[in-house]
Amino acid sequence: MKRSYHQFCGVARALDLVGERWTLLIARDLLLGPRRYGDLLAGLPGITTNLLALRLKELRANGLVQRTEQRGVVGYELTALGRELEPILMALGRFGFHFMQGPKKDDKLDVGWALLSSKRRYTGAAEATIELVFGERHFQVRARKDYVDVKEGTPWEAEARVFVSPEAFRGILYGGESSDEHEKSGRLRIEGSRDAWQRYQAAFGMRVGKHGAKQRGSLERER
Amino acid sequence: MKRSYHQFCGVARALDLVGERWTLLIARDLLLGPRRYGDLLAGLPGITTNLLALRLKELRANGLVQRTEQRGVVGYELTALGRELEPILMALGRFGFHFMQGPKKDDKLDVGWALLSSKRRYTGAAEATIELVFGERHFQVRARKDYVDVKEGTPWEAEARVFVSPEAFRGILYGGESSDEHEKSGRLRIEGSRDAWQRYQAAFGMRVGKHGAKQRGSLERER
DNA sequence: CAGGATCCGCCGCGATACTG
DNA sequence: CAGTATCGCGGCGGATCCTG
Numbered sequence: 001m002k003r004s005y006h007q008f009c010g011v012a013r014a015l016d017l018v019g020e021r022w023t024l025l026i027a028r029d030l031l032l033g034p035r036r037y038g039d040l041l042a043g044l045p046g047i048t049t050n051l052l053a054l055r056l057k058e059l060r061a062n063g064l065v066q067r068t069e070q071r072g073v074v075g076y077e078l079t080a081l082g083r084e085l086e087p088i089l090m091a092l093g094r095f096g097f098h099f100m101q102g103p104k105k106d107d108k109l110d111v112g113w114a115l116l117s118s119k120r121r122y123t124g125a126a127e128a129t130i131e132l133v134f135g136e137r138h139f140q141v142r143a144r145k146d147y148v149d150v151k152e153g154t155p156w157e158a159e160a161r162v163f164v165s166p167e168a169f170r171g172i173l174y175g176g177e178s179s180d181e182h183e184k185s186g187r188l189r190i191e192g193s194r195d196a197w198q199r200y201q202a203a204f205g206m207r208v209g210k211h212g213a214k215q216r217g218s219l220e221r222e223r
Numbered sequence: 224m225k226r227s228y229h230q231f232c233g234v235a236r237a238l239d240l241v242g243e244r245w246t247l248l249i250a251r252d253l254l255l256g257p258r259r260y261g262d263l264l265a266g267l268p269g270i271t272t273n274l275l276a277l278r279l280k281e282l283r284a285n286g287l288v289q290r291t292e293q294r295g296v297v298g299y300e301l302t303a304l305g306r307e308l309e310p311i312l313m314a315l316g317r318f319g320f321h322f323m324q325g326p327k328k329d330d331k332l333d334v335g336w337a338l339l340s341s342k343r344r345y346t347g348a349a350e351a352t353i354e355l356v357f358g359e360r361h362f363q364v365r366a367r368k369d370y371v372d373v374k375e376g377t378p379w380e381a382e383a384r385v386f387v388s389p390e391a392f393r394g395i396l397y398g399g400e401s402s403d404e405h406e407k408s409g410r411l412r413i414e415g416s417r418d419a420w421q422r423y424q425a426a427f428g429m430r431v432g433k434h435g436a437k438q439r440g441s442l443e444r445e446r
Numbered sequence: 447c448a449g450g451a452t453c454c455g456c457c458g459c460g461a462t463a464c465t466g
Numbered sequence: 467c468a469g470t471a472t473c474g475c476g477g478c479g480g481a482t483c484c485t486g
Contacts, residue, residue, distance in 0.1 A: 006269065008326040009336035011251050011312055014319030019244070028234050037468050046228065048460055053469055084318055089234055091310040096237030098304065103231040113232035260449055271479055276450055
């Protein structure tokens with residue numbers, strides 16, 4: 001680290017490590033699991049390749065990220081220390097939510113970010129293991145009593161596999177829209193346990209029930 | 224805000240607002256209560272007057288800080304929205320704690336930062352209202368079952384007033400040192416309820432009891 | 447003297463081209 | 467695919483100046 005605030009304070013120390021531009025966004029993307037250099041580059045519109053390389057170098061030097069290489073494929077993943085950035089990212093996410101009435105134009109959308117934000121809404125109300133499939137991208141959500149895990153990648157086993165468009169999923173997550181209606185219109189398809197999908201939605205504060213009254217959008221409800 | 228990440232994501236939105244250099248450190252200092260321009264300038268070594276003025280302007284434009292003027296004295300304080308930055312700052316503080324074995328040389332120390340970090344350690348174990356006096360600086364800590372409040376300034380009423388040097392307080396808070404020994408050596412003096420001071424220390428995980436075994440430093444114990 | 451504004455120089459960052 | 471090299475600009479650091 002070249003530039004430092006030179007303050008004996010946890011906040012300042014943390015910002016010395018992860019306060020530079022792009023650093024926390026890289027960590028956010030890595031929270032969903034290991035990523036390759038090109039994935040990170042594509043997922044962070046606006047970052048330049050030299051800066052991404054520099055940030056990864058800094059993160060590795062500080063012990064927050066490690067580089068892995070398996071069968072010639074290099075990847076980056078958070079270390080145990082780096083995973084402790086999660087509370088920071090969740091707190092930032094909750095705060096930023098106040099300013100997310102809707103996507104502004106030029107805003108990039110990423111269903112992975114939506115899934116990450118859904119983690120904050122877990123109520124502990126139910127358990128479920130779900131695979132969400134958005135075209136080529138697969139996510140696994142595992143909700144247990146004491147923890148929630150959201151990862152990108154092919155899951156091992158899930159009670160249900162749900163194929164859904166990002167728009168429909170965002171509508172269900174943020175807009176209080178009904179999964180059933182999206183299913184009728186063909187933008188959502190369930191394989192496996194429909195009950196698990198219901199449990200998942202209940203656990204994350206989504207609208208549940210075929211004939212339930214129209215709920216207010218979660219955008220307005222989130223704590 | 225001039226520069227934006229252009230991502231529909233709470234983390235990115237939050238960083239659009241408070242991710243620029245110095246912004247979160249200004250918010251940290253304002254968490255302890257309203258501050259005057261000169262106080263902020265003096266409390267943030269390295270910041271320049273132009274940048275402080277710019278950051279305050281941005282924070283006000285975004286509705287996180289408001290300018291107050293009473294009897295010709297201008298001050299800056301967090302708005303209700305700005306106070307919602309506290310979870311972010313606490314999460315940063317906890318993370319940064321991993322890298323705070325001791326003050327490096329050239330590190331500025333500020334007893335206000337130490338008090339703020341102590342907030343995270345509140346166990347809810349006891350209630351107390353304490354005034355801490357470090358030379359010219361007065362802090363009030365109010366611990367209740369459901370919340371903790373730490374403010375700088377002259378308090379209204381406290382069960383006990385404790386005069387202590389910053390070094391001794393840091394030793395008690397971080398180093399597991401004994402309040403009694405500092406009292407004997409004259410670096411700590413208690414006015415009012417000694418019991419309240421004991422309750423305060425217990426509630427914040429400090430060493431309690433005259434003859435208790437030497438505890439490990441809190442630096443090693445903090446979650 | 448508090449509360450800023452103005453000017454200048456540098457380096458962190460953005461954009462592009464290039465390499466193994 | 468996974469980076470490195472180069473260049474230009476603007477955000478930021480340092481100092482000074484202005485105004486009630």
